[in-house]
Amino acid sequence: MSAGPSAPSGSTAGALRHVLSHLVTPLLMCVGMGLAYLGAFHAPEPHDxxxxxxxxxxxxxxxxxxxxxxxxxxxxxxxxxxxxxxxxxxxxxxxxxxxxxxxxxxxxxxxxxxxxxxxxxxxxxxxxxxxxxxxxxxxxAEPTADGDPTGQGIFFLLVAVSIGSYASVAVIGGAGAVLALRIRAALAVGASLVVSVIGAVFAGPLFGLVDHGLGGLWAMAWLYSAGILLIGVGLHTFLKRWTTLGVMVLFVMLNFTSSGGIFRPELQPGFFGSLHAFWNGAGFVEGVRSHVYFGGHSLGGHVLVLALWFVAGLAVVGVAGAAEAKGRRAASELSRAEALAASSAGAEEEMEEAVAV
Structure with a gap:
């Protein structure tokens, strides 16, 4: 009689522990977003x-x-x-x-x-x-396009492209986990192409954030998105359910705040100002500004930043591929060892039976 009530109680306790363990991720996101956004934006002051x-x-x-x-x-x-x-x-x-x-x-x-x-x-x-x-x-001396009177439209375009990219990481890494890594990497490149086209439509015909240079903007959006997707898909091999938090730290908390889309580094605390020199969001925002408004001045350096993040994505995917291949070899060897052990045990039982007879 006592076994009836205890089973549901144990099941409820297990489910509760499961939910609480998963609540850690959104709570960490809350803390991280607060520290990043408020730390970067709450009290802008010029320096140098x-x-x-x-x-x-x-x-x-x-x-x-x-x-x-x-x-x-x-x-x-x-x-x-x-x-x-x-x-x-x-x-x-x-x-x-x-x-x-x-x-x-x-x-x-x-x-x-x-x-x-x-x-x-x-x-x-x-x-x-x-x-x-x-x-x-x-x-x-250099106003923005009519469709971007505040000059912050490029930043919000960055937000849209980033969300499309890191949300696709969750789908490819989660739903596509059974697929070979080369297929997941190909899906990442394909998804980045779609995201960048959507971004170009937003920037050009839909909202008029730029009035020329749309092709270059699209190319930088693709390079930016592909870097995020490849890094995220590669990291999923190691981080599993923590991947969403990992990509949010890299491509939201540290990225949006250091991009220069709202405040340039001369108005921000030193930490975020220093990230501006090499983070991918800053490469995209400053690259688009340079391409559209400043005649390509320093464009090569901004494109190089985006290219290096893309190469980093390829490297992370490569390391993930090696790790997954090693895991498959280990699993295969374990399977063979278990099969051999089972076969040996069966042979010993047959021998014992024969001796007994």
């Missing part, structure tokens, strides 16, 4: 934000030094001889604002480089012009 003061002579030097001292590390202020040099610095992303002092002061920015950086620079020099008793004229 490069700006130019246009002019020569003592007055320009004094103004530049005053701004440098007053900023206490927030700004990196230099003087340039003329307007053309200042505009060239903006269009090669060597600076994020150029101030022309005088009776009608002017600030030149390039919102295509970063709207938030341009806003910070504009606030600084609006105060400077007010101290001189003159209104500030703001000129945008």
């Amino acid at each position: 934000l490069r700006v130019d003061v246009v002019g020569s002579g003592a007055s320009a030097d004094v103004l530049a030094q005053t701004l440098q001292d007053r900023g206490d590390g927030a700004l990196s202020v230099r003087t340039v001889a003329d307007r053309d040099t200042a505009v060239n610095h903006l269009r090669t992303q060597q600076s994020y604002g150029a101030y022309l002092p005088g009776s009608s002061p002017e600030l030149i920015v390039a919102t295509a480089s970063s709207d938030t950086s341009a806003t910070v620079v504009q606030k600084v020099f609006t105060d400077v012009a007010a101290e001189q008793g003159a209104p500030l004229k703001v000129t945008n």
